[in-house]
Amino acid sequence: MTITNHTPATAPSVPDGVVLEADGLTKHFPVPKRGRALLSRTPSVVHAVDDVTLTLRRGRVTALVGESGSGKSTVARLLAQLYPRTGGDIRLHGASTAVRGGRAFRRYARKVQMIFQDPFGSLNPVHTVRYHLSRALKVHGRAGSGKDGLEAALQELLGRVHLTPADNYLDKYPHELSGGQRQRVAIARALAADPDALLADEPVSMLDVSIRLGILNLLRDLKERLDLAILYITHDIASARYFADETMVMYAGRMVEGGDSETVTQAPAHPYTRLLISSAPDPDHIGTADREPGTGGAGDGEEEDGGEPPSLIVPPAGCRFNPRCPMAMERCRVELPPRIEIGDAPGHWAACWLYDEETAK
Numbered sequence: 001m002t003i004t005n006h007t008p009a010t011a012p013s014v015p016d017g018v019v020l021e022a023d024g025l026t027k028h029f030p031v032p033k034r035g036r037a038l039l040s041r042t043p044s045v046v047h048a049v050d051d052v053t054l055t056l057r058r059g060r061v062t063a064l065v066g067e068s069g070s071g072k073s074t075v076a077r078l079l080a081q082l083y084p085r086t087g088g089d090i091r092l093h094g095a096s097t098a099v100r101g102g103r104a105f106r107r108y109a110r111k112v113q114m115i116f117q118d119p120f121g122s123l124n125p126v127h128t129v130r131y132h133l134s135r136a137l138k139v140h141g142r143a144g145s146g147k148d149g150l151e152a153a154l155q156e157l158l159g160r161v162h163l164t165p166a167d168n169y170l171d172k173y174p175h176e177l178s179g180g181q182r183q184r185v186a187i188a189r190a191l192a193a194d195p196d197a198l199l200a201d202e203p204v205s206m207l208d209v210s211i212r213l214g215i216l217n218l219l220r221d222l223k224e225r226l227d228l229a230i231l232y233i234t235h236d237i238a239s240a241r242y243f244a245d246e247t248m249v250m251y252a253g254r255m256v257e258g259g260d261s262e263t264v265t266q267a268p269a270h271p272y273t274r275l276l277i278s279s280a281p282d283p284d285h286i287g288t289a290d291r292e293p294g295t296g297g298a299g300d301g302e303e304e305d306g307g308e309p310p311s312l313i314v315p316p317a318g319c320r321f322n323p324r325c326p327m328a329m330e331r332c333r334v335e336l337p338p339r340i341e342i343g344d345a346p347g348h349w350a351a352c353w354l355y356d357e358e359t360a361k
């Protein structure tokens, strides 16, 4: 029930537009020991997220892309303070925060809201849209005054997600809505808090292909109208190019590449990002990827056999992608590559020894 505020006495200076920052974020999940591991004193852990650094800014979408199990959802849950972290820092408007439930969590959640993959699972089937939204407005102290105030707030919320006229939806139960309408209600519920940041964990992957673009367009519209910072988690790198201003690529719990979306998707530097792109479905069909990319099958040439992601209990030394990398050198198997600026566009980096000056020599 505490919020640890490591904020210095004087307010930190936050660069313009920065809402939420992760700095060296790390999450290791303990795993029960079996067999010979029982004799070992070292605890067994899943290295779900290691040393992740990212910044969410007002009016910008940051995509976090990677195949299943790369740690994307864990990053979102850490940023939403749904899990305690193993290491690193989370700063909201420049202030370090570690929240453990209760009022402090509600205060944090007023600024940082999460949207989940499954809109059916995240709405209670026994309650109407009116109930879900009224409750969220009341919890966050935004229900207005009296019955009329609440009604006006409900109308405004549904208007924001283009469910109009609101009276057609307010008294419906989740099962009476389509998947897309349910996700719009889930988005409206997140907006009830009037947040500064939205963490959207695969918000369209469970929806029918034909309505995915509509939801992404709605999120983009909200980003612009409400000046929101959005984290967009996806395994569909083609949709990141279309929808996100910035794209970060994760592999086996670590960030491997980042930069503006156009550069990362059109001039990928890291061999893993290249693999993701080569195995992605037709880029003309944004948001239609159902199959996990990077597992081989749709690519060509050297990337056709994508291989398997490594164990996160005993991750490979050096670069975690080295066992699958067609360009791997001895150094990649031993030393962890730092973020190296690529130099083709401002802010484009890759954690890959290929771009190290020593290697180039």
Ligand SMILES: Nc1ncnc2c1ncn2[C@@H]1O[C@H](COP(=O)(O)OP(=O)(O)OP(=O)(O)O)[C@@H](O)[C@H]1O
Binding pocket: 029, 030, 046, 047, 048, 066, 067, 068, 069, 070, 071, 072, 073, 074, 075, 235, 312
């Ligand atoms: N509560 C948990 N306990 C133990 N291990 C976990 C837990 N949550 C996640 N993991 C492990 O952490 C790793 C990262 O999982 P995570 O769900 O963050 O990946 P992801 O990239 O979001 O995958 P997906 O796209 O399938 O959701 C996986 O190996 C997963 O099995």
